[in-house]
Amino acid sequence: MTLAEAILLTITTAATPLLLAAIGELVVERSGVLNLGVEGMIVIGAVVAFAAAQLTGSAYLGALFGMAAGCLFSLLFAFLTLTLVANQVATGLALTILGLGLSGMIGESFVGQRGVQLDEIAIPFLSSIPLIGNLLFNQDLIFYVSIFSVFGVSWFLFKTRLGLQLRAIGDSHGSAHALGISVIKTRYLAVMFGGACAGLAGAQLSLVYTPQWVENMSAGRGWIALALVVFASWRPLRVLAGAYLFGAVTIGQLHAQALGFGIPSQFLSALPYLATIIVLVIISRNRRLTLMNTPASLGQSFVPDR
Amino acid sequence: MTDQQPGHGNCLLEVRGLTKVFGELRANDGIDLEIKSNEIHALLGENGAGKSTLVKMLFGSLEPTSGQIFWKDKPVRITSPGQARALGIGMVFQHFSLFEALTVAENIALSMDQDVSIEGIAEQAAVLSREYGLPLDPHAHVADLSVGERQRIEIVRTLLQNPELIILDEPTSVLTPQEADRLFETLAKIRAEGRSVLYISHRLEEVQRICDRATVLRHGKLTGACDPRLETPASLATMMVGSEVKSVSNAGGAITDEILIETRNLSAPARTPFAVSLKEVNLKVRRGEIIGIAGVAGNGQSELFDVLSGEETVPDPDDVRICGTGVGRMGISARRLLGAGFVPEERHGHAAVSDMTLSQNMVLARHHSDADVFLTGGPLKIIRYDAVKKASERIVREMDVRMSGEDPVASSLSGGNLQKFIVGRELDRQPSVLIVNQPTWGVDAGAASRIRQALIDLAESGSAVVVISQDLDEIFEVATSIAVLNEGALSEAEPASMMTLERIGLLMGGIHGEDTKVEAQHAH
Numbered sequence: 001m002t003l004a005e006a007i008l009l010t011i012t013t014a015a016t017p018l019l020l021a022a023i024g025e026l027v028v029e030r031s032g033v034l035n036l037g038v039e040g041m042i043v044i045g046a047v048v049a050f051a052a053a054q055l056t057g058s059a060y061l062g063a064l065f066g067m068a069a070g071c072l073f074s075l076l077f078a079f080l081t082l083t084l085v086a087n088q089v090a091t092g093l094a095l096t097i098l099g100l101g102l103s104g105m106i107g108e109s110f111v112g113q114r115g116v117q118l119d120e121i122a123i124p125f126l127s128s129i130p131l132i133g134n135l136l137f138n139q140d141l142i143f144y145v146s147i148f149s150v151f152g153v154s155w156f157l158f159k160t161r162l163g164l165q166l167r168a169i170g171d172s173h174g175s176a177h178a179l180g181i182s183v184i185k186t187r188y189l190a191v192m193f194g195g196a197c198a199g200l201a202g203a204q205l206s207l208v209y210t211p212q213w214v215e216n217m218s219a220g221r222g223w224i225a226l227a228l229v230v231f232a233s234w235r236p237l238r239v240l241a242g243a244y245l246f247g248a249v250t251i252g253q254l255h256a257q258a259l260g261f262g263i264p265s266q267f268l269s270a271l272p273y274l275a276t277i278i279v280l281v282i283i284s285r286n287r288r289l290t291l292m293n294t295p296a297s298l299g300q301s302f303v304p305d306r
Numbered sequence: 307m308t309d310q311q312p313g314h315g316n317c318l319l320e321v322r323g324l325t326k327v328f329g330e331l332r333a334n335d336g337i338d339l340e341i342k343s344n345e346i347h348a349l350l351g352e353n354g355a356g357k358s359t360l361v362k363m364l365f366g367s368l369e370p371t372s373g374q375i376f377w378k379d380k381p382v383r384i385t386s387p388g389q390a391r392a393l394g395i396g397m398v399f400q401h402f403s404l405f406e407a408l409t410v411a412e413n414i415a416l417s418m419d420q421d422v423s424i425e426g427i428a429e430q431a432a433v434l435s436r437e438y439g440l441p442l443d444p445h446a447h448v449a450d451l452s453v454g455e456r457q458r459i460e461i462v463r464t465l466l467q468n469p470e471l472i473i474l475d476e477p478t479s480v481l482t483p484q485e486a487d488r489l490f491e492t493l494a495k496i497r498a499e500g501r502s503v504l505y506i507s508h509r510l511e512e513v514q515r516i517c518d519r520a521t522v523l524r525h526g527k528l529t530g531a532c533d534p535r536l537e538t539p540a541s542l543a544t545m546m547v548g549s550e551v552k553s554v555s556n557a558g559g560a561i562t563d564e565i566l567i568e569t570r571n572l573s574a575p576a577r578t579p580f581a582v583s584l585k586e587v588n589l590k591v592r593r594g595e596i597i598g599i600a601g602v603a604g605n606g607q608s609e610l611f612d613v614l615s616g617e618e619t620v621p622d623p624d625d626v627r628i629c630g631t632g633v634g635r636m637g638i639s640a641r642r643l644l645g646a647g648f649v650p651e652e653r654h655g656h657a658a659v660s661d662m663t664l665s666q667n668m669v670l671a672r673h674h675s676d677a678d679v680f681l682t683g684g685p686l687k688i689i690r691y692d693a694v695k696k697a698s699e700r701i702v703r704e705m706d707v708r709m710s711g712e713d714p715v716a717s718s719l720s721g722g723n724l725q726k727f728i729v730g731r732e733l734d735r736q737p738s739v740l741i742v743n744q745p746t747w748g749v750d751a752g753a754a755s756r757i758r759q760a761l762i763d764l765a766e767s768g769s770a771v772v773v774i775s776q777d778l779d780e781i782f783e784v785a786t787s788i789a790v791l792n793e794g795a796l797s798e799a800e801p802a803s804m805m806t807l808e809r810i811g812l813l814m815g816g817i818h819g820e821d822t823k824v825e826a827q828h829a830h
Contacts, residue, residue, distance in 0.1 A: 076402050161415070164424075167414050168405045175403035178367055179417050180388035288577075292450040 007251065008135055012143060013209055015247025017042070017201035019146045019227035022232070022239045023153050023198025029229055030157060031190035032170035034299040036092025037077050038198050039222025040044020045202025045262040050213040052117055053206075059118040063142060063203040070199015071192050073099065077193040082184050085301045100216060102107040107213045116213035118142065142204045147240075149197065154236040166190060172294030173302045183302050198222070227276040233283060233293040246272045312541055316381060318343040318471055318502050319364070319395075324373030326359050332361040337372070337810075338355055341471065341544070341654055346503040350546050351523035351750075357506050357721075358521070361473050364504075366390040391417075398460045404448050410550045411538055414463040421649040428583075435462050444555040450581070451606035461489075465496075469567060472496060472570030473504045478512060490516050510539040510816050522546055526824040541801045546619055546751065560594055561786065566739050566770035567614070568627040574613055582606040584613065585795040591739075592772040596761060598785030598801055599774045600810055606794035607774050608651060611743040614772065615648040616641045640677035647737035649729055651744045653721060657728045661719035664709075665691070665698040667716055676735065697734060698727075705730035706756060722746075722753035727755050733764060740764060743774045743819045758784050778810060 021038050028035050037223035053062025077095050080086040118140040127137040157163040166186055168178040173183045181284035206218055224246055253268035281290045316644065321339040325332065334356045342348045351357045362368040364375065374381055384390050390397070403412050411428035418427065426442035435442040439703065440458040448456060464472055474493075478486040493516060494504055512532045513520060522530040522545040522793050530545040531611055553605075569589045570616040576583040584606055591597050601607060612618040613626060616638040623632035628644050638648065652657045652721050660666045669680055680694055681687040698713065705726040709719050716724055725746065732740060746754035761784050765771045775781050781788055782802060789799040790813035797813050 007344070045417075082337055164408070164415060168408060169411075171405040171407045174402075175405060178387060178403045180366075180386045180391075181416070288449060292447060293407075296407065 005123050005131075005135060007255070010119045011244065011247050011251050012135065012139070014250045015244045016143050016146045016223055017204045017209065018225055018228060019243035020142070020149065020201040020204065020239060020269070021198045021222060022228040022243060023146075023149050024194035024201075025225055026119050026195075026232070026234060026236060026239055027153060028190050028194035028230050029156075029298055030234060030295055031187050032295050032297040032300065032302075033081065033187050033191055034088045034147050035074065035077055035095070035191060035194055036089060037074070037095025037099065037222075038194075038225050038228065039218055039220070040096035041073050041195050041198035042202040042222050042225075043071045043100075043103040043218040044073045044099045044200030045215065046206040046217055047107040047110070047213060048199070048203075049205035051106065051110055053116040055112060056111060057249055059116045059207050060141070062116065062207055063118065063200065066203030066206075067196045067199040070202060071196040074195020074198070075124070075188075077154060077195075079187050081301065082191070086298050086305060088301070094221065097181045097302045100218075104215045107215065110213040112216070113161065113207060113212065115213070117211040117221030125293055131269065140204075140208050142200060142208060145200065146204075150236050150240045156235065163272075169293075170297060173300070177304055183304070187302075198225075201225070205213070224272050227272055231272070231276045231279050233279065234295065235291075235293075245275075309458060311725070314713035316343050317376070319380070319504075320363070320374070320376040321360075321728055322374045323377065324360065324363060325371050326356075327371045332526050334363070334370075335649060336521070337526075337528055338374050338529075339521050341501055341502050341504060342519075343470070343499060344500055346497055346505055346516055348517035348520035349504055349523070350510075350520055350542065352515065354751075355523040356526040357523055358475070359526075361475065361504070361506065364390070365395060365473060389470070391467055396464035396467050397473040397475070398457070398464050399475055404459060406449040407447070409445050410442055410459050411430045413448060413459055413600075414444075414466060417463050418466065428765055430466060431462055436490070438465065438486075438495075439688060440492075443633070446501065452608065454823050455604055460736075461492075467638075469501065470505065471502045473506070475506045477505075478507065478509065486512070493552070501624045503550055506773070511536075513542070514539070523645055562593045563592045563664075565590050565592055565627075566629055567741070567772060570625060570627075572613065572620065572625045574609060574618065577618070577714075582609050582794040583635065584609055585793075587794075587796045589772070589796060591772055593738075593768055593770055593797040594765055595787060596765045596771040596773060596785050598777060598781035598788045598802070599772065599796070600781050600788060601774075601814060602793035605814075606789050607743060607791060609773055609794065610791065610796075611648075611650060611741065614741050615646075615650070623815035639674040642672075645738040647732035649732055649736055649740070649742040649745060651747070654717065658716040658724060658805060661715055663713045663715050664707075664714050664719075664727055665694045667727075668698050668701070669694055670756070672735065699800070701730035701734050704734070705760070710777065713766045724756060725749050726753050729760060731800070733760055735767075737764075738769050740769060741772045741774075744776065745773060745819070746775075746777065746780060754780070778807065 021042055025038055030058070045066040049062040049066025052065035053059045056062070073095070080091045081088045089098050120140055123137040127133045129137070157167060157197055162260070164182050165176070169181060169183050169186055177183050194295065201221070202218065206213055227240060228242045228246060231242045249268055249271050253265050256263055256268065257265050283293055310641065319341040321337060324337040326334040337360055340611040349357050349360070359368065363370045364384065366386045366389050375384060376382065382393065384393070401423065411424050411431060413430050415424055415427045415791070417611070431442060431444045435458065440462055441464060442455070442458050448459070461477070477489060493505070496503060505513070505517055514537070517534050520532055520534040520542070521528065522542070524546060550553060567589065569587050572587040574584040582605060589597070589609065596723050599607070599610070611761055613620060616633065616636055619637070620634040622628060627632045627633065628641055628646050629697060631644055633641050633644065654660045659670065662670070673680055677687070679697070680690055682690055695713070701707070702709070706717070706721050707727045709723060712756070728743070729745060740761070742761070745757050749757065758780060760769055761773060765786070773781065775782055785802045787799040788802050788805045788810065790797045790810055792814060
């Protein structure tokens with residue numbers, strides 16, 4: 001393995017959790033719900049995945065439990081904001097704080113334990129392609145799922161009827177309701193999908209990235225994922241590009257530090273947010289871009305008028 | 307409901323004693339309605355008469371408090387729009403239920419119950435829209451379309467569902483006479499195919515022209531059912547409003563030579579691929595004059611309004627002059643300070659913030675131009691709510707705005723009443739220049755004549771007024787001169803007394819070459 005290959009491999013590992021969490025949040029936001037609890041759902045997914053893998057001895061079961069935990073945790077958010085019509089921003093923030101605290105409590109006894117790592121699955125023939133073979137086709141299952149999810153979500157949103165309905169709800173929930181589309185039910189499903197994705201992103205952290213449990217191991221990735229959705233202007237393929245860009249920045253920052261470059265590491269850490277602000281400025285300057293790209297009912301509660 | 311027997315005969319839809327109560331308001335009180343198959347049935351009534359509530363119950367978006375609906379002589383409970391569609395009821399909404407971020411074809415696909423590919427729908431829609439003379443590009447984004455074009459989507463998507471009963475809510479308010487004629491042909495075709503239409507309109511002459519029967523509502527109650535062709539507009543209006551409608555009087559004030567609004571060869575490039583660019587627009591409005599700008603939807607009306615109001619600025623200050631000052635590069639507030647007032651087309655989200663109260667909406671528009679009245683001095687500029695309240699009460703009184711509660715949120719008012727408030731908000735300042743875009747769109751006869759009279763009174767008191775409207779009756783009623791906007795180019799303004807419907811129709815179609823110019827010179 002060459003040095004370049006090794007660096008690229010660390011980039012894919014760093015990008016995968018960002019990609020998963022962001023693609024999940026993209027579906028949630030496309031339905032018009034703003035869930036700021038991504039960080040909390042990731043960290044809950046990480047601790048549950050680690051614990052389940054330790055107890056069962058299977059990393060796959062661990063990943064499955066991580067996903068389920070993220071999904072279940074998001075259900076709490078869905079119930080509070082969709083059924084009880086609580087404020088989405090406040091509830092999302094509360095979910096993050098709750099997730100960080102709860103995960104610390106669950107994971108207390110697992111701190112310092114050596115974890116089970118998810119195996120790499122080499123895809124026959126493809127993995128022996130020079131240069132990219134090892135990088136793209138000799139990876140763990142979660143990596144494959146993350147790439148698949150981008151194209152799956154893209155196809156779902158833009159080619160299926162349910163995807164069209166979901167985008168319609170995000171654009172104008174009142175009109176969608178008037179047409180007889182079930183706003184609340186669709187949003188429940190979207191939020192749960194987002195939770196499952198964030199949970200799986202967490203599982204990747206504790207089963208692939210660093211196979212151990214450390215408190216607060218999500219380390220702000222949930223926020224980057226949130227920024228990433230805006231950065232990508234709510235488009236799945238742009239999320240893919242953005243996740244790898246942000247992943248590269250994260251890794252680049254480590255290497256820059258090791259090599260003693262003059263760029264302060266804080267600047268590189270801030271880069272994803274800076275890039276997001278720039279994208280937001282560009283979108284907001286043009287009314288048409290805003291209308292086309294932003295789910296217009298994002299963050300607004302919906303109460304049917306009957 | 308076994309004790310209630312449906313009527314005999316060929317009733318498609320029958321309604322018995324339908325009642326809807328919101329809190330203490332009886333929006334619909336014991337309404338009876340019969341729609342026979344093969345007829346165009348008019349539903350008449352003023353703003354807030356309960357027409358929208360009634361059709362929402364028929365379409366399943368509202369649940370009746372009591373009463374019974376019969377569909378083909380069988381009692382039914384319509385609990386959702388999907389169910390209404392399944393029965394064979396289609397609806398064209400007044401406030402469009404369109405999704406701006408989606409394309410025309412996607413919008414249509416959403417209301418189809420069967421799963422058809424977007425491409426298939428785009429094709430069907432294109433065919434149908436050609437057939438019924440409602441041109442549409444299925445791949446355009448709704449955000450880029452004008453109100454008139456958006457209505458075509460609504461009509462086409464309802465027709466695609468092949469319904470037996472089509473409910474149309476104020477369909478012609480945004481159409482040109484030619485487009486309206488085409489729509490009436492469409493409706494006649496629909497009736498000939500054995501279907502029925504429930505036609506909600508404020509335009510009495512239209513109802514008389516195409517409707518077989520009419521049901522009139524007032525204050526949530528039924529006040530009459532008649533054959534509109536046997537009535538006069540005045541007798542129909544009396545049923546609607548309970549008293550004779552005050553007709554607009556245009557005494558014609560003194561027009562002086564002082565030019566208050568002027569554009570000189572004003573050109574502006576299109577801001578989006580779908581917008582219209584303005585081409586060398588020359589406009590002069592003198593003190594005491596009302597210029598009516600006619601034109602089919604999407605020919606640069608909103609672009610012209612934006613440039614005049616300062617929502618969009620132009621590089622050369624002298625391209626737009628208000629009261630003698632070159633304002634091309636000034637924003638809205640600066641233009642207001644010069645004595646201009648503006649009423650944009652969309653009530654919700656543009657002219658008013660739906661979720662804010664009327665008085666708050668007034669402060670939002672006038673906090674700069676009337677800072678000394680509504681704000682305290684000093685760096686904090688605290689809002690003086692006593693003054694604000696007094697002013698908004700004055701506007702409500704002046705314009706006869708009907709509302710529930712003392713200072714309700716804008717969204718709780720019916721379209722006409724909110725429009726009266728928004729126009730009144732500008733008139734209250736006695737602006738020397740007023741520019742309004744579609745002032746009476748979706749507004750009932752009573753409110754519309756009130757607004758038009760207010761515009762005329764303003765001009766008579768010595769202001770210059772520009773009325774951009776697709777409603778030709780309105781333009782003929784208020785304007786002293788008329789110009790036509792076609793593909794971003796404005797025809798020369800001609801005195802209203804010289805204009806005919808035919809000539810406007812020609813100008814709308816873009817026939818203003820050399821011949822018509824010569825003609826126009828002769829006319830002067």
